[in-house]
Amino acid sequence: MRQSVGYALSLLIGAPAVLGAQGFGIYELGACGMARAGTGVAAPCADGSAIFFNPAGLAGLKGWHVSGGGTFIKAVGNFTSDSTLAKTDLDNPWIPLPSVYIAYGSSQKWGAGVGVFFPYGLETRWPLSFDGRFTGYDNIIRNIYIQPSLAYQVTPWLSLGAGLDIVNGHVELNQRLDLSQQLIPLPGLPLGTTFAQFGIAPGTDFANAHLEASHTKVTGGHFGAIVKVNDRVSFGARYLMHATIDYAGTATFSQVPTGVIIPTTVTVGTRTIQAGTNLDALLDTLGVFAVLLPNQNVTTTISNPEQLVFGVSYKPMAGWTLYGDYQLTWWAKRFAALPINFSNAATPSLLLNTYYQNASDFRLGAEWVKNAKLTLRGGYLYNTAAAPPETVTPLLPEGARNELTAGAGVALSPKWSVDFAYQFIKQNDRRGRTRDISGATADQLQALNNGLYSFSAHLVGLSLAYTF
Amino acid sequence: MTSRHVFLCAVVGLTLVAAGCENDDLFTPTPPQYAGGAMFARYVSFGNSITAGIQSFGLSDSTQRLAYPVLLARAMGTPFNYPSLNNPGCPPPITNIFANPPTRVGGLPDTFCALRSANVPPFLNNVAFPGADVLELLNTNYGPPQPPAAATDAYKLFLLGGRTELQRAREVLPTFVTVWVGNNDVSGAILDTGDAGQAADITPPATFATQYNALMDSLDSFGSIQGGALIGVVQVVGAPYVSQGRYYKAASASIPMLTVLDNCLDSLVIAPGDTVRVLVPVHYGAPIVETAAAGTPQTLDCSNYHVISVTEAVNMITAVVQYNATIQAAATARNWLFVDPNPLLQALAATPGAIRPFPAFPPDPNSTTAPFGTAVSRDGVHPSTSTQKVIAQSLQQAINAFYQSAIPAIP
Numbered sequence: 001m002r003q004s005v006g007y008a009l010s011l012l013i014g015a016p017a018v019l020g021a022q023g024f025g026i027y028e029l030g031a032c033g034m035a036r037a038g039t040g041v042a043a044p045c046a047d048g049s050a051i052f053f054n055p056a057g058l059a060g061l062k063g064w065h066v067s068g069g070g071t072f073i074k075a076v077g078n079f080t081s082d083s084t085l086a087k088t089d090l091d092n093p094w095i096p097l098p099s100v101y102i103a104y105g106s107s108q109k110w111g112a113g114v115g116v117f118f119p120y121g122l123e124t125r126w127p128l129s130f131d132g133r134f135t136g137y138d139n140i141i142r143n144i145y146i147q148p149s150l151a152y153q154v155t156p157w158l159s160l161g162a163g164l165d166i167v168n169g170h171v172e173l174n175q176r177l178d179l180s181q182q183l184i185p186l187p188g189l190p191l192g193t194t195f196a197q198f199g200i201a202p203g204t205d206f207a208n209a210h211l212e213a214s215h216t217k218v219t220g221g222h223f224g225a226i227v228k229v230n231d232r233v234s235f236g237a238r239y240l241m242h243a244t245i246d247y248a249g250t251a252t253f254s255q256v257p258t259g260v261i262i263p264t265t266v267t268v269g270t271r272t273i274q275a276g277t278n279l280d281a282l283l284d285t286l287g288v289f290a291v292l293l294p295n296q297n298v299t300t301t302i303s304n305p306e307q308l309v310f311g312v313s314y315k316p317m318a319g320w321t322l323y324g325d326y327q328l329t330w331w332a333k334r335f336a337a338l339p340i341n342f343s344n345a346a347t348p349s350l351l352l353n354t355y356y357q358n359a360s361d362f363r364l365g366a367e368w369v370k371n372a373k374l375t376l377r378g379g380y381l382y383n384t385a386a387a388p389p390e391t392v393t394p395l396l397p398e399g400a401r402n403e404l405t406a407g408a409g410v411a412l413s414p415k416w417s418v419d420f421a422y423q424f425i426k427q428n429d430r431r432g433r434t435r436d437i438s439g440a441t442a443d444q445l446q447a448l449n450n451g452l453y454s455f456s457a458h459l460v461g462l463s464l465a466y467t468f
Numbered sequence: 469m470t471s472r473h474v475f476l477c478a479v480v481g482l483t484l485v486a487a488g489c490e491n492d493d494l495f496t497p498t499p500p501q502y503a504g505g506a507m508f509a510r511y512v513s514f515g516n517s518i519t520a521g522i523q524s525f526g527l528s529d530s531t532q533r534l535a536y537p538v539l540l541a542r543a544m545g546t547p548f549n550y551p552s553l554n555n556p557g558c559p560p561p562i563t564n565i566f567a568n569p570p571t572r573v574g575g576l577p578d579t580f581c582a583l584r585s586a587n588v589p590p591f592l593n594n595v596a597f598p599g600a601d602v603l604e605l606l607n608t609n610y611g612p613p614q615p616p617a618a619a620t621d622a623y624k625l626f627l628l629g630g631r632t633e634l635q636r637a638r639e640v641l642p643t644f645v646t647v648w649v650g651n652n653d654v655s656g657a658i659l660d661t662g663d664a665g666q667a668a669d670i671t672p673p674a675t676f677a678t679q680y681n682a683l684m685d686s687l688d689s690f691g692s693i694q695g696g697a698l699i700g701v702v703q704v705v706g707a708p709y710v711s712q713g714r715y716y717k718a719a720s721a722s723i724p725m726l727t728v729l730d731n732c733l734d735s736l737v738i739a740p741g742d743t744v745r746v747l748v749p750v751h752y753g754a755p756i757v758e759t760a761a762a763g764t765p766q767t768l769d770c771s772n773y774h775v776i777s778v779t780e781a782v783n784m785i786t787a788v789v790q791y792n793a794t795i796q797a798a799a800t801a802r803n804w805l806f807v808d809p810n811p812l813l814q815a816l817a818a819t820p821g822a823i824r825p826f827p828a829f830p831p832d833p834n835s836t837t838a839p840f841g842t843a844v845s846r847d848g849v850h851p852s853t854s855t856q857k858v859i860a861q862s863l864q865q866a867i868n869a870f871y872q873s874a875i876p877a878i879p
Contacts, residue, residue, distance in 0.1 A: 083547070083591055084510065084641040131590075180588060180629070196588040199551070201629035201636065203590070260631070263624035264617075275617060279630065431494050450590070452494050 023305070023331050023359060023386035024122040024141055024396055028071040028423065029053075029099045031461035035407025035421035036365030037379025039323030041311035042226060042236030047419070047465040048101030051115030051149045054238045054309075055161030056224035058113050058151035061105030065113075069419070069463030070098040075124075077397070077427075077455035079132065079434065088132075090455070091125040099463075111151040111161075119145055119240070120304040122396055128176070131203060131450075132394030132434040138174040139395050143167055143243070143304060147222055157229070163222040169245040170214040171300065173340075173395075177293075179206040179258060179279075185286050188269030198268065205256045206283060211298050211340065213249025219304075232315040240307040242334050251298040251342060255280065255289055297343040303334035311363075323365035323379075331356035331386040350438040353445065359386040365405075375409040377421070385430075390445035392432025397453035399430035407461070415468055421461035429454045500545040504873030507694045508544040510593070512642035513537035514605060514633050515699075516652050517598035518859075520623070521550070523845035523852065526561025526572060527598060527623070528553050529585065534853045537594050537646060539860035543878045549589035551627040554582035558626055562846045564836050566754055566829060578619075584626060591640045595633040597623040601652040601671065602679040605633045606686065634686050641692040646863065648699035648809075649683070650676065650791045655704045655849070657784055663773045664710075664749045665780030673790035680791075684798045695871055697805040697863060700792040705747060705781050706813060708823050708840035709848030713746035713770050715826035716753060720768075726760035732770035736778045744785065747776035750827060750848055757829050805870040812862055816843045816855065 027038040030049035043057070044050035047067040050057030077090040103113030120143040126132055149163030180196035180203070196202065220241030227235045260279040265272065273282060283289070311325035335356040341349045365379035380403065387398040407421030433448040440448075499509040513519050520527060521535030529552045532538065541548030558581035560573035572578065597604075599620025628636055637645070653671035660669050671679075687693060704710075713732030720726040735745040752774035760766040770777075776784075792808060799806035816822045822843035828834035840848040843855045851859065861878045868875055 084639075086641055192586070193583070194586065194588075197583040197586060199584055199626040199629040201592075201631055201639075202588055203639070204629065260629065263630055264621035266622060266625060275621065429494055
């Protein structure tokens with residue numbers, strides 16, 4: 001029973017996944033739209049998902065439209081090290097990504113609704129044997145958007161819509177700390193002397209850091225418009241405002257045994273360490289955990305960028321509709337750096353420069369209404385990379401992608417319908433890195449690139465809609 | 469309609485496949501492109517002080533970069549990281565071994581260590597550390613049984629971070645290895661300032677065989693090694709750190725205050741043209757010579773426990789022969805290359821001035837430039853820069869001949 005409750009909760013708050021859309025954006029927010037490659041800003045699906053795909057699409061609905069479902073995402077990928085050619089596989093499970101829409105059309109002109117969806121988020125899990133564990137081995141950004149929306153048909157050819165976005169953001173970062181990179185907390189040493197200079201090998205785990213923070217706020221709005229040129233052609237546009245969320249939470253540090261025994265008596269600064277000393281005990285006595293890495297508060301700020309989407313729909317013949325969308329996402333403006341600020345003064349705060357660049361999505365979709373019971377859909381889309389060459393990291397080894405989609409809508413009864421979708425994503429192989437340096441320049445970061453990331457993903461979507 | 473569907477799918481599908489293809493050019497570096505070069509994509513050198521690059525009882529980046537594996541890797545065209553120690557070293561190399569205590573670069577003491585370079589490579593290819601014997605390569609985290617503590621134990625920390633050579637090497641998944649260990653299983657007998665030549669300083673050959681084979685089993689377990697070169701143990705009695713007693717006898721003719729007893733002429737013919745003689749370590753002989761040269765009467769008695777007797781020397785020679793039989797068998801069992809370094813060193817010994825049979829004591833100007841000859845550094849044990857190069861060249865040729873590879877020559 002408890003397991004069932006847990007599973008149900010996981011469906012409701014399920015974590016978004018890597019490889020949804022560009023950056024840590026996600027576009028698979030309804031099986032109908034997903035099956036046609038996310039197109040539909042000019043003619044959203046009639047299942048209430050217009051709340052996300054274009055709020056103006058709520059105008060003209062009649063009665064209640066309730067839909068719920070989810071997309072299950074399985075990202076498959078690996079990192080191949082330049083040095084050893086060893087491959088490390090991503091460890092992501094199938095991840096559920098739910099969405100729920102409730103819409104109501106009170107008249108020919110007015111429509112309203114509320115949606116719960118995840119347009120931004122990521123999850124990447126790597127095994128602890130991966131060198132990228134020092135950047136992050138289990139990383140989650142989860143943004144739940146709750147968007148009450150209203151639409152109005154200004155004229156028979158123009159509809160406008162808008163929504164208010166209430167965002168619950170949650171971030172988690174789990175990483176190992178590498179002793180070789182730590183400064184030695186002893187007097188009498190030259191400034192900046194690290195354990196590596198006493199020979200400690202890179203990749204010597206000595207601590208685990210778990211950072212978890214969240215915040216809920218009203219972040220802005222979502223606006224849309226649809227222009228119906230005639231019965232065959234429509235144009236649409238939508239604009240989702242950026243959402244800047246100041247996260248606050250806790251940082252928990254725990255010791256990881258190094259297993260290293262000091263093999264010789266050595267003088268470090270003002271202190272003599274005897275041969276046979278257990279390094280882990282030594283770190284304790286040096287106050288590494290009590291002074292430098294106590295459990296403490298942590299804050300960070302992450303902005304979800306604004307999205308602008310233009311699209312067209314065209315009905316070339318009876319039963320057929322073709323769609324084309326273009327999306328611009330302002331990553332460069334909103335995700336140039338990831339600050340991590342610790343409350344303890346002795347714990348160095350971090351500034352992870354990301355230098356993201358604006359990204360474009362090109363989407364093509366098609367829909368064929370075979371009969372009153374069956375609708376077939378398909379599509380293709382291409383994303384440019386939001387991550388620049390210097391920011392392809394274990395947190396999000398993102399890159400340009402080609403994606404194919406297919407799906408169907410089945411009317412089960414006059415009131416019930418179900419939509420299925422499948423999407424295959426192939427990301428172009430991309431050079432990237434496993435390590436990060438706080439405050440580094442783009443050139444410094446790109447010089448860290450030490451291998452190749454390869455990714456693909458399978459997504460399965462299912463939505464159930466009820467109209468009354 | 470159907471044909472249009474097919475066309476659309478084909479176009480989209482081809483676009484997807486074309487854009488999604490893996491791109492080998494995304495990898496750097498590429499494996500060496502000469503014949504057989506793929507075997508050398510990741511080279512790791514195991515060993516001790518010679519492999520680490522010690523010269524004149526000092527180790528610094530200036531000497532490390534001249535070590536034979538570094539030269540060999542450069543010729544191979546393969547990435548090669550060594551644990552760089554800042555200059556002037558850890559400790560700095562000796563500049564005059566006959567001073568008391570010996571002087572070092574920068575006038576620094578033998579306890580000085582300039583620490584590792586702040587530029588730490590992610591992996592080490594040269595995992596050798598000075599003082600390593602076979603057991604120390606084998607043990608995990610230096611658990612017991614361990615040899616007695618030695619000054620070189622510091623290198624276990626400064627070079628390997630408290631890990632073993634095997635542990636550090638495994639991180640690299642080497643495709644090719646050189647292994648030159650075993651010298652320290654016998655060299656302690658010539659360097660022992662308490663009782664040179666004693667059997668306790670020599671790893672029994674049976675023990676050596678067990679440990680060496682265990683080491684090789686560990687290497688086999690890597691699963692990545694395509695080939696290797698196992699280098700035999702040097703006959704350390706040939707190191708100029710020890711001089712035959714007869715040379716002291718000869719020197720006494722020109723040093724009036726020096727008396728050398730006749731027991732320093734003891735010898736044993738073990739094969740035609742191969743005679744084993746009494747050996748005097750420089751740490752014992754040098755102060756006697758210097759004191760006598762300064763006018764204080766001194767007597768060198770080769771029955772003293774500081775002197776290596778003929779019997780002890782024979783024991784050392786025999787041990788090395790047995791060690792090398794073990795190493796050669798291990799190489800043969802894996803179809804790897806075995807390299808015996810002794811012919812090379814014998815050739816050097818035959819070269820005038822390369823290896824001095826008797827050190828150049830002060831005030832001879834050679835006492836500070838090359839007291840033991842040009843082939844040996846100022847400590848009388850470790851190869852000089854030129855000999856490191858000769859070793860690298862010799863290995864390059866032997867590897868090419870054995871593996872039919874085309875590693876470029878080392879200029």
